[in-house]
Amino acid sequence: MATAAPASGQISTRPGAFEGLRRSIAVATAHNRRFWFSLSLITILLIFSLLGPFIFNKSNPTKLIGGLYDPPSSEAWLGTDNFGRDVFTQLMYGTRTSLLIGTIAGVVAIIIGVTIGTLAGYHGGRTEEALMAFTNIVITIPSLVILILLSIAISNRSVVTMGLIIGITSWPWTARAVRAQSSSLRTREHVDVARISGAGPVSLILREILPYMLSYIVMAFVLQLSSGVLQEAALAMLGLGPSNVISLGIMLHWALLWESVRTGAWWAFVPPTVLLTMIAFSLLLLQSSADEIFNPRLRRR
Amino acid sequence: MILKNVRAHYSTDDGPVVRAVDGVSFSVADGEVLGVVGESGCGKSTLASVISLTAHPPLHVTSGEMLLDGETITLTNQEHVPPGWQGRKVSLLPQRAMNSLNPTARVHDFVIDVLRAHDSTITQQEAIERAQERLEQLSLPSRVLDSYPHQLSGGMRQRVVAIISTLLNPSTLIADEPTSALDVSSQKELVLLLQLLLDRGFIKRIIYITHDLPMLSNIADRIAVMYAGEIVEIDNTKAMIDTPRHPYTRTLIGSTLDPDPRVRESRIEGIKGAPPDLRNPPSGCRFHPRCSYVMEICPRETPPISGTDTNFYTCWWLQEQTAAANFAKVQK
């Protein structure tokens, strides 16, 4: 696969201290603002989806409280959906499910990706070649297709199943990035020192390599989480979402199937759209601002 | 070549100004190699940008002029440099040769662009021939012209960059840490090449900027020591190495002239204290917080320049020492 990543393999013994200084000033002001902003957005999302049902005392998303697409009212703040269920309650539970699936997918993808990436980067040679060849093949085969095929093969899809299948199709990017990181770490001095003092490969990887990639892994997780949420929504809109629960994608699926857009029932599709956008935007912002803080050299201008 | 009162700073959108070069003046004679040495962050690379007329925002030059071969240029407007200066009068040999050539063009394509930028009548063939001739004169293989940068070894690439930067026979070459990423033998070859360029008269003088004092002692005729954006001492190379005067020069030489390069690397950073924050430099003599000879006057007043244009230092303690010595002489 031809992917273009600007490689800055230059060893600069003396990075310009003024550049560094200028940039750290910039970080301390503008970039941290974005970081805090995205973090508070995510906190709001979490509170809304986890504590919302208790705060607003609306904890039964399947209860029928009205008819087809009743407009917003004092009882149903965001109206009702095509079945006559409360959209606001659905939204809280849907956000929860979407985030949960995204989190499971992210964890699965990170575990696979980091394992493969670290092993490849640490061992080098044949192991690396084989693992990366495998990764490249998985990258080339479009994950949406595999997800569709897997989803139709599994007729009863729980939240965990959804997270798992999304996770096992989305790890290759992480594996690639982690391999690059760990193979550069492998030659660092502190790793050599540990190796000379008799540390085995497992303890080397766990103590000398993984900790140095932690910020990196966390950021990769954030990206995987966000893409997991969006993948779930895409599958759900195709009619392949999790069974018997509400997710943001499933809300959109029903809204589309029951013509909410054409009948002008905006309350059925605008809220999940906004929530999905908020999740995607805040996670992207978190990732990019955290990246700037952790890897100041990546920053330009 | 005479450089007068160069001041330049980095400005950030809302942050304070970083005064990276603050009142630097010196002169370089024909055929001379002037070394500029200092710790990282002392402003030496900034100085290279300013003299080579390549400063661009956020670096702003606030004052300074350069006299070169009978012409004067003010350094403050580097967005619009008069034609004929860049590459011809002054030329930069940059730090990272690895990235200094366009990775997707063959070397000869760049050579053509460089030569035609200064003489639009020259044909592509003539341009290539001129570069071939130059390479042969310097005993380098002319086939490098047909290579892509990544096909050349690190040392060869840096030599090619040196050849291109001197292709227009600039009277002054500014070498900004040209050897920092090279192995020892490539470093030697580059230094020999620079010497050869000077001997053959392709260039008239070199300003060689580095943190590597031992390397400088091999090539430079005179050395200027920079600290916190200022030049604290200029002296002939031999005199400076044998009898450093300024307290900072002493620590620098003490810490760097160790035969083991790794010890040098660690020691140059090991000078007591950190280089000052140039957003808010120390008052008086900028070295006073790290100086072991610090006196009561040092934080209060800026030390005067003692000596001549080509050989001076700025230090209260030294001045007192000299005065005391003179007084002792008179007493005798």
Next chain:
Amino acid sequence: MSKFQRYLFNKFLWFLLAFSIALVLNFLLPRLIPGNPVDSIVGQMSQGGGVSGESLEKLYAAYIAEFGLDQPMWRQFTIYVGRLAQGDLGTSFARSPARVQYLIMQALPWTIALMLPAILLGWIVGNILGALAAYKGGWLDRVVFPTSLFVSSIPYYCLAIILLYVFAVHWPIAPAGGGYGYDKTPGWNLPFFVDVLRHYWLPFLTQATIFIGGQAVGMRAMSVYELDADYVRFAHGLGVSGNRITAYIFRNAMLPQITGLALAIGGLVSGGLISEIVFGYPGIGTLLFSSIRTSDYPVIQGITLLVMVGVLTANFIVDIAYGFIDPRIRAKTTGES
């Protein structure tokens, strides 16, 4: 064999390998459905009523024979591959006796007509905007960059839904979905064509907008990276003209963008799936949607195969083209240097 030929040969082997794996997955995964897919589909039909017991049995036997479902797995696979080689993707369950390839060929032109121009327009406009934002900076950058970033971070199907609502329902200046009016019959005549255009522009602009955002962000990042490169400073310091330097920068920044274009074209089927559903546009996405709803496995499999072939082929072409265009890749992969 020269090194470069070996590179091409290697890439071709890669392509074959990836393609075989894709084929096996495409064959195997739907067969993991517990029981027999034909059981469930015939069961659904009998529940619907209206189909007599006798004809159900005939249908059942016909499907079993066609897919060889009573044969061992390896035999089923050879049957599958053999038919594929003849361009036969089987019979649709839900729209029997329509062939899958017929259904796909009916939908595919719609998808291509929507996605290809949208990708091209989005690519051109996005790259120009991104390059200008990076090169000119100033107010342009301050407007273009955050806007593109925001647009590209909206999930594309969300954008499609909102645009459909705003321009077809709230201000009804576009028809609310579909590829043409219900009162029209498809044909090569002017009224139909005009009607198609009327339905076309909103999904088209939506797709183009989505693509512009992503391209502009990517191009800006690449250009900013290149503008900051050491070779720019060096060339500038030698008095090389601004135009020549700009040419270097954009050539280098464009290389990855060209990859992006090829991959987007290769992935155009999957790229439009969900937007088509939102707009009720009669392309592959809508066909997939209805096939999933009716458990029409042969059609689903046909579509997933189509997507895989498109993406794998585009990847292969990009790899080959890169070998020719970018000397760095050529060097890395052939071991020259």
